[in-house]
Amino acid sequence: MNRVSLLQIPWLKAALKNRWPQFTISALLMAGFVFAIVAGLVGTPVGSRNFGIIAVWIAWWAILILAVVPVTGRGWCSVCPIPMAGDFLQRRSLLGPNGGRTRGLNLRLPKLFRNIWWQNAAFALMAIFSAAILTNPRVTALALIIMLVAAIGMSAVFERRSFCKSVCPVGGFIGLYSQVAPLELRVADAAACASCASKACYNGSEAGYGCPWGTFPAGLTRNPACGLCLECLRSCPNDNIVLNLRPFAADLEKPAARLDEAFKAFLMLGAALVYAAVFLGPWGNLKVAALAAGTWPWLGYAAAFLLxxxxxLPGLFWVAVRLAKRMAPAKPHTARRHDFAQAAAALVPLGLAFWAAFSLSFVFANGSYLLNVLSDPLGWGWDLFGTAGAVWSPLYGSWTVAVQVGVLALGAFGAARVAQRAGARGGLHPLPVSGYSLALTVVMMGLLL
Amino acid sequence: MNLRRKKLWMTVTLAVLAAAVILIPAPALAANPIERFVMVEASQYAFTPATLHANPGDTVTIELHSADVAHGIYVEGYGVSAEAQPGQPVAFTFVVTESGVFRLRCSITCGALHPFMLGRLTVGPNWTLARAAALAGLAVLAAPLAVRRETA
Incomplete structure (x- = not known):
């Protein structure tokens, strides 16, 4: 399969090896992150007039799900401000590498946490409160503070970026969907890594920090394990790291049969469907139930969401996978759990397409609020750029619908393609999983169009 | 017919079908245009009725009543809107021309879920959904062709 190494471009390689560009972006994002918290705490409680809500859930979300994840995979993790403070506590250095020395308790993360079940739980927890988080600046600020404090606390106790790898609810789905992205960090020659005495990429050196994600690059075969922090690029003594352009969804050619990732895919798929109904549907009672955290209607909503x-969704998929096994001409002996988890890889491109299509619906309709909050970020009556009084005008039209249809059709195509490939390897007929994906796509289209 | 030729024909057939799904115009409705009057009540965070129905060519008058706080109604695709204070209904009229489903959005900040206070205007059959579902079906049918082509 064709790969093109981007590091063949000299200026790009120099820019990526240099810590300043990455640090500058992270520092600017940290300033925005802190300001979003401040705006949430002291600004107007009206979400559509508060920087915290509009910057995070309109601007950041649109850029993340419509561009950064589909194109770069974990590109956001590369510049995310949340681990900055924890990194500093561990390294006692903002930029210059310290030869691999670390501070803090530096404990190895317990085995119980070495999976993404905790990320699934964190995402599910946020998801059932999503109506409040998305619309109430105070709740958004609280969610951001909890993430920041958890990241710092875990950095003080555990080694490397434990929060990012095992708890961050955002990192979980970025990792899942990074498998679709046409960008990967890998090693050029695994034999060179095997004979490398220092393993500086993992252990750290005078040239760079040890991998914050606890990954040994020579063993890297899928994007979720790499946070694209680029430290290995800086520390490798053999110049053996490559950053490749590759075909879309290349990680899903040989999908990992992991149940935690499978349930992440179901959570994301289900959340996109439920959100499309709650936030974009005409059902007022459903919206009120989702917003009224702690009440009986909300409990019903949360229970329905989790169910x-x-x-x-997993139950119906289980039936589809059993059917796929029966219909397959050759039936290699594999565990049912393995079949289920492996086949769920088809839901990765489907889920990303659902989220992109869902986001197009509300991001462009509400994008003009950005003009208001840029001039009056706290809702205190300022007019910094003369746009505080801009009238709401939705940037939404037939082109949005056309793009949504295209994205959803592409998602169904991607799912069927992965089902075809994974099915050929795992002894599963592709038809039931493709049919499942198509049926969900039509349901999503019904909710959006 | 060899395998390669067969795949080429299948690809061309699917492409032609996709083009047909996108380009063939929707059949015109036989129904004569009429005038429709709809009273819509807006309250946090819904319009009642939530879905309005009309046929292409109909003249639609919406009378908006706000039940709790000030609300607006903006008809996507047509760009017409009105705003009503509680106890002060307003009416506006427009002619629907295109078939499809158009969102009704509240246009005045009315509370936490204001950006998501939506309703629907359904004009004739939802051909967009039918076309979209057909395209998704064709995309699924095309997937095995893409896989075989790569592994051949």
């Missing part, structure tokens, strides 16, 4: 994501 759809963790029981209904």
């Amino acid at each position: 759809i994501c963790l029981a209904l």
